[in-house]
Amino acid sequence: MNLPLSDIRVLDLTWVVSGPQASRLLADFGAEILKIERPTVGDPVRANHGMFVYFNRNKKAIQIDLNDPEGLNTFKELLLISDVVMENFSSGIMARWGLDYLGLSKINPTIVYLSMPGFGHDGPYKTYQSNGPTIQAISGQTYICGDPDLGPAGWGYSYMDHTAGYLGASAVLQALYHRNNTGEGQFIDLAQYEAATSLMGTYLLDYDVNGKDNATTLNRTANKGVNPAAAPQGAYEGKTPDTWIALSITTDQHWESLTHILKSDVLKNDERFKTFDSRLDNWEELDIEINSITKDLDVIQLAKQLQQENIPASHVQDTVTRAEKDIHLKKRNHITEVEDENGRLVRVDSLPFKMESIPDPDYIYAPQHGEHNEYVFNDILGKDL
Numbered sequence: 001m002n003l004p005l006s007d008i009r010v011l012d013l014t015w016v017v018s019g020p021q022a023s024r025l026l027a028d029f030g031a032e033i034l035k036i037e038r039p040t041v042g043d044p045v046r047a048n049h050g051m052f053v054y055f056n057r058n059k060k061a062i063q064i065d066l067n068d069p070e071g072l073n074t075f076k077e078l079l080l081i082s083d084v085v086m087e088n089f090s091s092g093i094m095a096r097w098g099l100d101y102l103g104l105s106k107i108n109p110t111i112v113y114l115s116m117p118g119f120g121h122d123g124p125y126k127t128y129q130s131n132g133p134t135i136q137a138i139s140g141q142t143y144i145c146g147d148p149d150l151g152p153a154g155w156g157y158s159y160m161d162h163t164a165g166y167l168g169a170s171a172v173l174q175a176l177y178h179r180n181n182t183g184e185g186q187f188i189d190l191a192q193y194e195a196a197t198s199l200m201g202t203y204l205l206d207y208d209v210n211g212k213d214n215a216t217t218l219n220r221t222a223n224k225g226v227n228p229a230a231a232p233q234g235a236y237e238g239k240t241p242d243t244w245i246a247l248s249i250t251t252d253q254h255w256e257s258l259t260h261i262l263k264s265d266v267l268k269n270d271e272r273f274k275t276f277d278s279r280l281d282n283w284e285e286l287d288i289e290i291n292s293i294t295k296d297l298d299v300i301q302l303a304k305q306l307q308q309e310n311i312p313a314s315h316v317q318d319t320v321t322r323a324e325k326d327i328h329l330k331k332r333n334h335i336t337e338v339e340d341e342n343g344r345l346v347r348v349d350s351l352p353f354k355m356e357s358i359p360d361p362d363y364i365y366a367p368q369h370g371e372h373n374e375y376v377f378n379d380i381l382g383k384d385l
Contacts, residue, residue: 003030003361008176010084011036011075012059015043017132017158018192019088019116020055021165026084026172027058028351028361034078034376035367039063042369053366057338057348061367062376066097075099077381079108084172088116091126101187110185112175114168120191130192132158139196140203164195231279235316236291238299244316245299247290247306252276257309261302262293323347338365 008031012023020035020043027033035056037043042061045052065071079085085104087094094100094115101113115121118130128134136142136154146153168190175186206212227233227248235244249255255276259267266289267273272282279286294302299315306313317326329335334352337345350360377383 001030001359001362004358005029005031008032008084009082010034010086011078011082013085013087013089014116015088016045017051017055017161018164019086019168020045021162022114022116022168022172023059023086024055024057025166025169028363030361031084033059034082034372035059035061036064036066036075037061037369039065039370046369053340053346054348056366058361058364059367060372060375061370062373063370066099072097074377074381074383076104076107078376079104079111081380082108082111083176084112084114086114086116086168086172090129091117091119091121105185105187108185110179110183112172112179112186112188114172114175114188114190116164116168116190116192118191119193121189125193132160135160135192135196139193140200141196144203160192160196163199164190164192167195228280231276231283232286232290234287236287236294236299238294238302238315239296240298243299245294245303246314246316248312250312254309254311255279257311258306261305261309262290264289264293267293333360336360336363338363340365341368 005026008026010023010026010031010033012019012033012035014020014023015037023031023033023035035043043052043056045055064075066075087099095102101111101115104111104113117126118135119125119128133142133154136158137152139160141160142152142154144152145155168188171188171190175188178184178186230248230250233248235246238244247258249258252275270289271278273279273286273289303313303315322329323335332354334350335347336350337347340346346365348363350363354360374385377385
């Protein structure tokens with residue numbers, strides 16, 4: 001199958017989440033990803049089988065010991081016939097191996113080199129260790145989340161690794177486009193810290209433009225969905241245990257339609273809820289009132305009713321419901337199947353966009369440790385294993 005990146009080869013030294021997320025996107029676009037792991041110990045995420053499969057589909061796995069002179073020479077041979085190198089080690093690690101951009105660009109001047117350290121390659125924090133929670137904390141994201149009585153909490157999952165991965169793939173595509181136009185290689189210094197702070201721009205603008213310091217004005221709301229542009233906003237209980245409906249009402253027209261569908265005189269007539277500003281000022285009382293109504297309703301049917309009136313609303317789905325019952329995802333073929341190493345069919349998500357003239361790739365299960373040694377060393381390099 002001829003996909004947009006079918007002629008691109010990537011030497012992928014990334015591990016865990018952020019880097020493999022970036023190379024997974026390139027693999028889905030057709031690039032040949034050679035996932036390079038140590039012979040004795042592979043990517044530690046292999047121990048978390050589901051996570052490894054998710055981030056490493058459509059890749060080829062080979063074993064190279066970069067601490068061994070022979071392994072280092074093999075890597076440099078592959079470099080000569082590759083387009084991209086990707087790594088997400090801490091700043092300075094690749095330089096100690098002689099595998100930073102300065103060294104590798106002397107061997108292949110057209111190489112595109114993506115480096116994804118937590119804090120970039122310069123600045124006072126460049127040697128700091130990082131993971132999802134620490135990046136969330138220093139970027140300000142942890143500060144705005146949590147129970148109002150308990151202080152900052154952050155999130156239970158490292159979404160910033162995904163953000164950095166998406167930005168990394170985008171940066172590689174830009175660098176390849178630049179190379180095709182100029183013949184020049186490129187070094188990409190992607191600091192995951194800055195990838196995270198780029199999502200906090202509204203708070204910076206609120207401070208610069210409105211003079212609001214969220215250190216004094218922020219109201220942490222735990223799992224409440226307080227939003228200065230929407231009231232009500234949040235998730236409200238349904239009749240069936242552990243079912244919820246998410247609402248986000250931004251206009252008076254939507255509010256009037258909501259009160260009509262919920263058949264609530266209190267919501268219609270109470271002075272606390274008459275205007276958008278009054279609803280926002282009294283959001284806690286508003287949430288209690290709405291929840292007292294929705295807890296007696298089928299939230300799936302309620303969401304359908306609201307959507308028929310063009311009101312943003314959805315029932316809250318868990319993983320099983322989404323996989324087994326979501327007719328929309330099935331219609332769009334978003335959930336597909338691949339065969340694992342034991343011949344069992346397992347479900348995976350496909351790309352979240354469709355192109356009219358470019359088909360989805362044939363999704364391939366994540367590789368076993370060193371599965372493609374023979375293909376790379378024998379077929380590509382002509383070496384004997």
